[in-house]
Amino acid sequence: MALLETRNLSKSFGGLQAIHEVSLKVESNKVHGLIGPNGSGKSTFFNLLTGVYQPDKGSYIEFDNVDVTGKPAHYIAGKGLSRTFQLLRLYGELSVLDNVLVGFHPHTKYSPFAPFFNGSEVRRQDQIVKEQMFELLEFIGLAEHAEIPAAELSGGQRRLLALGRAIAMRPKMLLLDEPGAGLSPANIDNLMDTIMTLKDRYNLTIVVVEHILKVVMATCDTISVLDHGQKISEGTPEFVKNDPAVVEAYLGREMEDEDIRAAMNT
Amino acid sequence: MGFLSIVPDFIERLGKHHRLLPWLFAYALLLPVPFVLATLFNEYLIDLANRICLFILLAVGLNIVKGFCGQVTVGHIGLYAIGAVTSAVLALEPGGFGGALGFGWPVWLAIPMAVLVTAFAGLIIGLPSVRLEGAYLALATLGLGESVRIFIAVTPALGSSTGLMMIPAPSIGSFVFDSFTSYYYLVMTAALAGIYFSFSILHSATGRAFQAIREDTIAASVNGINVVKYKLLAFVLSAIYAGLAGALFAHMPPGYLHHNNFTVIEMVTLLLMVVLGGIGNVWGGVIGAIVVSIAYDQTKDLIFIFMDRPIVIQPLVFGLSMVLLVLFMPRGIGGWIEGFRRNRRFIRRSEERLSGTARNS
Ligand SMILES: Nc1ncnc2c1ncn2[C@@H]1O[C@H](COP(=O)(O)OP(=O)(O)OP(=O)(O)O)[C@@H](O)[C@H]1O
Ligand SMILES: [Mg+2]
Numbered sequence: 001m002a003l004l005e006t007r008n009l010s011k012s013f014g015g016l017q018a019i020h021e022v023s024l025k026v027e028s029n030k031v032h033g034l035i036g037p038n039g040s041g042k043s044t045f046f047n048l049l050t051g052v053y054q055p056d057k058g059s060y061i062e063f064d065n066v067d068v069t070g071k072p073a074h075y076i077a078g079k080g081l082s083r084t085f086q087l088l089r090l091y092g093e094l095s096v097l098d099n100v101l102v103g104f105h106p107h108t109k110y111s112p113f114a115p116f117f118n119g120s121e122v123r124r125q126d127q128i129v130k131e132q133m134f135e136l137l138e139f140i141g142l143a144e145h146a147e148i149p150a151a152e153l154s155g156g157q158r159r160l161l162a163l164g165r166a167i168a169m170r171p172k173m174l175l176l177d178e179p180g181a182g183l184s185p186a187n188i189d190n191l192m193d194t195i196m197t198l199k200d201r202y203n204l205t206i207v208v209v210e211h212i213l214k215v216v217m218a219t220c221d222t223i224s225v226l227d228h229g230q231k232i233s234e235g236t237p238e239f240v241k242n243d244p245a246v247v248e249a250y251l252g253r254e255m256e257d258e259d260i261r262a263a264m265n266t
Numbered sequence: 267m268g269f270l271s272i273v274p275d276f277i278e279r280l281g282k283h284h285r286l287l288p289w290l291f292a293y294a295l296l297l298p299v300p301f302v303l304a305t306l307f308n309e310y311l312i313d314l315a316n317r318i319c320l321f322i323l324l325a326v327g328l329n330i331v332k333g334f335c336g337q338v339t340v341g342h343i344g345l346y347a348i349g350a351v352t353s354a355v356l357a358l359e360p361g362g363f364g365g366a367l368g369f370g371w372p373v374w375l376a377i378p379m380a381v382l383v384t385a386f387a388g389l390i391i392g393l394p395s396v397r398l399e400g401a402y403l404a405l406a407t408l409g410l411g412e413s414v415r416i417f418i419a420v421t422p423a424l425g426s427s428t429g430l431m432m433i434p435a436p437s438i439g440s441f442v443f444d445s446f447t448s449y450y451y452l453v454m455t456a457a458l459a460g461i462y463f464s465f466s467i468l469h470s471a472t473g474r475a476f477q478a479i480r481e482d483t484i485a486a487s488v489n490g491i492n493v494v495k496y497k498l499l500a501f502v503l504s505a506i507y508a509g510l511a512g513a514l515f516a517h518m519p520p521g522y523l524h525h526n527n528f529t530v531i532e533m534v535t536l537l538l539m540v541v542l543g544g545i546g547n548v549w550g551g552v553i554g555a556i557v558v559s560i561a562y563d564q565t566k567d568l569i570f571i572f573m574d575r576p577i578v579i580q581p582l583v584f585g586l587s588m589v590l591l592v593l594f595m596p597r598g599i600g601g602w603i604e605g606f607r608r609n610r611r612f613i614r615r616s617e618e619r620l621s622g623t624a625r626n627s
Contacts, residue, residue: 050488051487051488052484052487052488072487072492073484073487073488074487074488074490074491074492074493077487077488077489077490078490082488083488085485085488089482089484089485090481090482090485091477091478091481091482091485092481093477093481093546094474094477094478094481098474098477101471101474102474102475102477102478102486102489102491103489105471105474105475105478105489105490105491106489106490108471110470110471112471112472112475112495112496112499113472114470114472115463115466115467115469115470115472115473116463116466116467119466122466122470122471126469126470126471147611148611165489169489169490
């Protein structure tokens, strides 16, 4: 069963067609890879799915059997679609614990006015939630930093926190935009292990954008390839790797990223 | 630094017994203030203390929208004016002095009604925040706030140039809060409760949503926060503070208010308090309100004679200190408090780690 489906999804910025009529299905409980050269529209695709950008006319997005086309971001989040950002977008001045607590926001049970009228209920519920979030922090290895501002974490810790905040929402589906960017190969392997454990633990469906093809090839059930905003290939890692259209897209242009070249040659 | 830790350590120890204990302790400390002031200095200082309490309410309320939620507003004094005039007019007897409007409501009914009306006005002042940011939002809110004052200034029913007079004081039974000292207990209680509730908001999902919007609006919306709803909520909550401060101002002895109490200068003074306090820091805002109120009081008669003409230099001094503050102390007193906290946290963690290794070896 498809948890997420897009039909003819398009987005243009002025004259630039960033996403062009992309139709795509993501099956439940799978890991779906999304790859493509720089500027091919991967992040834009995520922004459309999560309501950060409004899609162009004629587009259709369905998540968990609900039409979410053009719906505001907080509504889509409430349906159980969570994500990380390529540039993380953590709440730098908030503590690590508060960051994941914000992630839990859609499940808050008390009204926004409750701190005025019913402080004891707020404290009682927050206590329970804090314990849950603390467990999550322990799991991703940030518990001992719970009280420090997110901005004071190291680069790797920040990536973990971004992941934790997205998971705190208890989503059905998680979109990861280059979760391993800037990490060393060994750290990326660790991160992918963590992600796979989280997937089983919380019963997630995952869509992952990743530059390092080795990582995608090893973890994904299905891979879709974007180029110039269009879907040019889709299938198993084995299929995509040998698809001439993909090789063309990657090798047919100047590349700076050694990793991509290396991955394509293996 | 050691002696600086005594106070926070003591407060922490009190808080461990019961959450409210530090607050009750603070309340007890504040009770004798009028007598201390009257004995050591003079009666007039109690009036100043009352005004400080009102400005604390204003600053703490402004901090919710500006500090917690990151929305610029220069319309706060307009809300203060709405609270004051609404409560005054509701409580005044009909057919009062100079054609002023009056409904003859009991004061204790007029105040909550004024707070409600101001909360609604806060919603309207907040509407531009849905579309605008930064300087544009500042301009829009400034326009709204200032138009409130001008409306009061040109409407005889609301006092216009003469102001509203003989606004009744609140009373309980036969006891009337019509002296500086008795009124102090009203405004001091309101200010302390206001501080307490602002912490309740900060340490709840509501406060976290505000801060998330301040830190990164897009991430906040993706985390399921209805950004429009929470921005407006921040404006409404801060308007409740402004409305209460305004209403309490209206009924404060001598029961007189004038539109001159709500000018842009007042707004700048209020902003100065919040900026000096450190945007986003509640205690910083409180300290800012106290320091700036006293400075304001001490400098308001300062006159500089230039070419045989007197020039009031207070606005100049305040404007200049604002610029200097933003340039050289952008995080204000709250920045120091934060730094101090961070140091304590760091020291504590290092100590824990040290004692941990000591035990292990
Ligand atoms: N808000 C925007 N306004 C204008 N153009 C945009 C905007 N967002 C993205 N674009 C453009 O859309 C195209 C696709 O960008 P996008 O960020 O989706 O690529 P990407 O595949 O994520 O690239 P990368 O691998 O570098 O992250 C780019 O040409 C980019 O400049
Ligand atoms: Mg991208």
